Amino acid sequence: MSLFYDSTITIDTQILQFEKEESKHLAKVLRKKEGDTVLFTNGFGLEWKGRIIELSINKSKAEKIDFIQHQIPEHRIHLAIAPTKNNNRMEWLIEKLTELGVASITPLLCNHSERKEVKRERYEKIAIAAIKQSHQFFLPLIHPIITIEEYLNQNYYPLFIAHCQKGNKSLLLQQSTNHDQVALLIGPEGDFSPNEIKMALSKGAIPVSLGPQRFRTETAGFVACHTVFLAHLQKTHS
Amino acid sequence: MSLFYDSTITIDTQILQFEKEESKHLAKVLRKKEGDTVLFTNGFGLEWKGRIIELSINKSKAEKIDFIQHQIPEHRIHLAIAPTKNNNRMEWLIEKLTELGVASITPLLCNHSERKEVKRERYEKIAIAAIKQSHQFFLPLIHPIITIEEYLNQNYYPLFIAHCQKGNKSLLLQQSTNHDQVALLIGPEGDFSPNEIKMALSKGAIPVSLGPQRFRTETAGFVACHTVFLAHLQKTHS
Known part of the structure; x- marks a missing residue:
């Protein structure tokens, strides 16, 4: 129906x-x-x-x-991501995150951001179309765009950052299984700046790898959320 | 560079x-x-x-x-999928599968297919742009469109079918870890027909679930490939 x-x-x-x-x-x-x-x-x-x-x-x-x-799911994924220059790619991402059942999406303003404004109403329309299509009863919360600094100061959840700099990183799949709520940070095409990464780590963000590929921003956003979703699915089925 | x-x-x-x-x-x-x-x-x-x-x-x-x-990777994912009515969605999928590193893509002609022809050259152009962007040295093989029957007769790999009918299904994440090469079958918006599912199962296809969501065809295609990729990544890191 x-x-x-x-x-x-x-x-x-x-x-x-x-x-x-x-x-x-x-x-x-x-x-x-x-x-x-x-x-x-x-x-x-x-x-x-x-x-x-x-x-x-x-x-x-x-x-x-x-x-x-319906009860609010215990397992909730929150994505904070620098919006892509090409708005179609971002709109595609909103649709796909909604299909997946992501709880909230926060557009981030970063040092290397290529897009500094987003049309929230348009994103909400896309999310509404997607919950209707995929028969879901929870609409993801789409927040206004904020700086990464503001985001770090107001985030309550265990936070994972998928940056591209070298360094010790564990697999997101293995890291994300023990939390009901998880927040993910995905940077712009030019990655987070060294300063932003330092700031995130100082706030307790855990650096993670999504795999050996070089993903586009919107692909990384979806892949990260799907990874956390699968880690949880695996845990509840084991 | x-x-x-x-x-x-x-x-x-x-x-x-x-x-x-x-x-x-x-x-x-x-x-x-x-x-x-x-x-x-x-x-x-x-x-x-x-x-x-x-x-x-x-x-x-x-x-x-x-x-x-570079050596051909041992772990290779082959996706056979009914192309979507909206060609943009299919082109998006080609790009994302290429970023992920999928080995081959076969457009399938099914009973409920909404699209019976595809532009292979256009798909190949998209895949070429995507390997350049994501710095990969292997281009996915894009096969001509064939019927699901022809596909089943020529497939060599362990095959997983993600259909929407009720029945016993295990999680793809838990099923796909023990094979170097894996083939995945994803149906059109209206799902595979009961006859097609029967035919696939008789050829040894294993019915699997991608999770509780109701995904669009192209989302299911990407999600299935990403799941197999993660299962392999998890195995090689454990």
Whole structure:
């Protein structure tokens, strides 16, 4: 069943009035009829099931049949990443991280950043489309862009930094298994500056390797999150 | 140092004449001069280092200084995947698989395929750009599109199928560690047909899970290859 999104729904919503765009989609694309069921989420774990009681291209309504409030997953991945120069690559990353189920994304301003501004609303739209597509009930939190210094001062989680400088690094896969929440730092195309790496390490960040490849920034972001996800999956299955 | 690509270079190449496009890139973008060194690969593991002896926008030459013939990696991943309807998504996948170092990609024709033709030359161009960018010396082999039946009849490697039907499946991460070469089957958006799954299983394919998420086809393709890569990385580091 198709999943729709409405940020305003709560467990108390009895009657839901759809936006114009969703009314049209239900009526024209999905050819739903009055009496059919629809599934909505608010992106905060709510799965709201309703029955269509009014349906036209402009305005439609459903009444609640049932709901499930999903628990926030214990295992949560937070990615802080310098946005790529090419915005398409960043938008691709937002989609893929959402499919994976990443909890939050923080665009980082670094010394070598090629992009200093991001369109958060656009990123949120992409994430909403992706939760609908991949049938997820949690929307990743997309934070405003901040400097790496600000980020380091406000991060609460065990932090891993995948920088490209030489030095002792362990595999992220082997490092990330013992934490419920994990934060990952991925730098811009020109890597973090030596100063930024020093600052991160002084704040307790653990330097890690993603493997021998030379990944693009957005690839490294996805690969890092997928690695942490797999480490957790492996642990829960062993 | 920037890496260039020329499929015709061998270990015996003494003098290399560049294509017009590369001459221009060397002279105008990289501002190279006569006497500077350049690095080329043929995509078959050759790392050819030369000194520029003639440089103009139209025509340039380098003479060999040194070369390394890299060994074909023992661990090789082969992906067979139904191409996505949206060609951009497929092109993105080709780039990402190349960054990861996948050995071969076979576009599959399945019962539910939304795309029945692919532009191999375009895919190869993307893969060439990606090996240059990620500094790799092996170009993935991109095969012509074939039916899943033909594929199953000619595949030599331990085969894992990530279908979406219910049933007993183990985690790909735990399954894929004991093989040097691994082949992966990823279906179209509407999944493999029951008949295709039956056919694959009868040929010895092992059904596997990539995790609880509902991935898009191209995401599943990348996630599957990255999982096998990580399983191998973990094994070689333990």
